[in-house]
Amino acid sequence: MLASGSKGNSTVVTGGKTRILVDAGLSCRELFRRMKIAGEDPAALNAIIVTHEHQDHIGGLAVTARKLGIPVYFTEATHRAWMRWITPRRQMTYAQWLEQCKREAAARQAEAAANQEDTAEICECDDETDEVTAAPAISAAAETVEPEAALPKAAEPKQDPSWLPAVEYFQAGKSFKIGDIAVSPFTIPHDAADPVGFVFQAEGVRMAFATDLGYIPPNVKAQLKGVDLLLLESNHDLEMLRDGPYPWQVKQRVLSRVGHLSNDAASEFLACSYDGQATYVILGHLSESNNLPELARVAAERALSNHASLLANRLMLAAQHEPLSPVQF
Ligand SMILES: [Zn+2]
Ligand SMILES: [Zn+2]
Secondary structure (H helix, E strand, O other): OOEOOOOOOEEEEEEEEEEEEEEOOOHHHHHHHHHHHHHHHHHHHOEEEEEOOOHHHOOHHHHHHHHOOOOEOOHHHHHHHHHHHHHHOOOOOOOHHHHHHHHHHHHHHHHHHHOOOOOOOOOOOOOOHHHHHHHHHHHHHHHHHHHHHHHHHHHHOOOOOOOOEEEEOOOOOOEEEEEEEEEEEOOOOOOOOOOEEEEEEOEEEEEEOOOOOOOOOOOHHHOOOOOOEEEEEEEEEEHHHHHHOOOHHHHHHHHHOOOHHHHHHHHHHHHHOOOOOEEEEEOOOOOOOOOHHHHHHHHHHHOOOOOOOOOOEEEEEEEOOOOOOOOOO
8 A cells, every 4th residue: 555545545456467556646756656665666557446536546647647558447437527627627617607797798888888989979089988988898808708718728738638548447336357356346435426445356365445435335344245455444533523623514524424434433344244354454544634543543453352363354554655564465
């Protein structure tokens, strides 16, 4: 795991001869730097696969994919959402549209007034009246022209920012293969276009990735059974989030059914619904503002104490600013 948290997420999954990057939420340069620290060669990557279009998962996607010349796997809805994100906005907001209407109306009025005066005082057309009538018309026209003049630039960028070497679509619920790795994407409840978690399987080892989810619905619980490695979100401590620095609306979003899993929610799953079979349990997407690694760890340790096994449930915490030491089977 090269990075995990709201400032960037990215993980290398390898199996057989295949290496894939799951999400690219750091700059290409930083991804490559961390891969080298983790003993991975960026040039050996075969593909990038994307969970959802939030910036902390796709921030370095285009540059990385282009640099390596490798395909990107998305759901179609996520690809579209990503293209909207990366392509400069050409659409107006309602407020901008209203503003433009007002300007156009003012311009028309000024023009009409100018015409009226032109016809009424056609013989007395001196500099002064010209100035008074013409000035608003010109400035209004200049204003209305400006956004239109900007359009061709945005519509025909020299280089299409959404260009990728190759795009492959997958659907949640339909398994497929990338080289030697079998991928089973599943829908997760999160406020993105079509967010997914993954179960990766290679050489008899199953790994489940479930971060960025507001709660754990039955379909996700089913996917997290019988895995050898479980990456589970443990985003925030409820009290720290409540008392923390986020604006009220953001707190509501994080807490919602399409937000992020709290330490409590992760622990409840680990204590009550998890089968206790994974060799490694990795807590991920910890908030730097609303969580402490120790709080997440203690909550998970307590929950896992139900599952008495010497070999299983080795607990690790993925970090935001440095790669986790590689986990091997
Ligand atoms: Zn995220
Ligand atoms: Zn997200």
